[in-house]
Amino acid sequence: MSAPNPGRQSPDPENQSESQQGTTANEPNKQGGxxxxxxxxxxxxxxxxxxxxxxxxxxxxxxxxxxxxK
Structure with missing residues (x-):
């Protein structure tokens, strides 16, 4: 069953802005420590x-x- 008001979906990788592509969530081991x-x-x-x-x-x-x- 789908939600009646679905949220926004992320754009395809080729359509993402630089700030969206620059996240380190895809590389959790390279975030520093x-x-x-x-x-x-x-x-x-x-x-x-x-x-x-x-x-x-x-x-x-x-x-x-x-x-x-004492």
């Missing part, structure tokens, strides 16, 4: 190098004072 993994790995390693290996909780000192026997 995420930045190179080498740069991302370097940035991640740089961030990790700035972290301390075992950070002290802000309230750890206060908790130790409260629970210590």
């Amino acid at each position: 995420a930045p190179s993994l080498d740069h991302a790995k370097e940035a991640s390693d740089e961030q990790k190098s700035k972290l301390s290996s075992n950070p002290i909780h802000p309230l750890a000192e206060a908790a130790a004072e409260k629970t210590s026997k």
Whole structure:
């Protein structure tokens, strides 16, 4: 069963304008993508190098004072 008011159909490829022909929908793998993994790995390693290996909780000192026997 067809729709009572069908929508517009795309023109044939030879009749399409440049903007219609230039879409990358036909080539989904050539649309570009995420930045190179080498740069991302370097940035991640740089961030990790700035972290301390075992950070002290802000309230750890206060908790130790409260629970210590003086």
